[in-house]
Amino acid sequence: MILPLAAALVAVLFSGCTGPEQKLGRGLSNSYELVRWGEMRASVEQNTLMGRPGDGYYGVIHGFDRSLQRAGLGLYEVVTFPLPSYQPIATKSFAPDPVFPISYKPGHVSDPLFDTDTYTGFSGGDVAPFMPGSRFQIFEN
Secondary structure (H helix, E strand, O other): OHHHHHHHHHHHHHHOOHHHHHHHHHHHHHHOHHHHOHHHHHHHHHHHHHOOOOOOOHHHHHHHHHHHHHHHHHHHHHHOOOOOOOOOOOOOOOOOOOOOOOOOOOOOEOOOOOOOOOOOOOOOOEOOOOOOOOOOEOOOO
16 A cells, blocks of 8 residues: 555656646546536537437437546546656547537636626626536626
C-alpha cells in the first residue's frame, strides 16, 4: 500500500504541476458528463437537423453511448492524473473539452461572485445552467 502511494507522490513531485493539474481538470470536466449530457444533446440536435427519415432514435442512443464513453474517459483521467502522459487520449473520437449543442453556448453563471453590479443583481449570466435544456439568461452577451 505504501509503495504505490510513494510512487505516485514521486511522480507528482518530479513531473511538475501543469500536466497533472490539466489532466485532473480535464478528467473532472469529462466525468461531469453524466450530469451535463452535452454529448446526448448535441447528438439529438445534429440528428434532428441533418437526420434522414427512418433514423428514429439514433440521436438519443448514439448520444447516450457517447456520454457514457466521455464519462468513462474522464474517470480514467481522474484516476491516472498523477501518472505521466498528460496529453488528452482518444482525441480522434472525442474533443478534449466538453461538448455542447451548437444552439447553446454556455456563459458565466449569474452569481454575486461573477456579477459586476452587485447592487441591482442584474448584470448577466446564465440563470439556471444546472437544469438540462436551460437557455435562460438575464441579458444576452
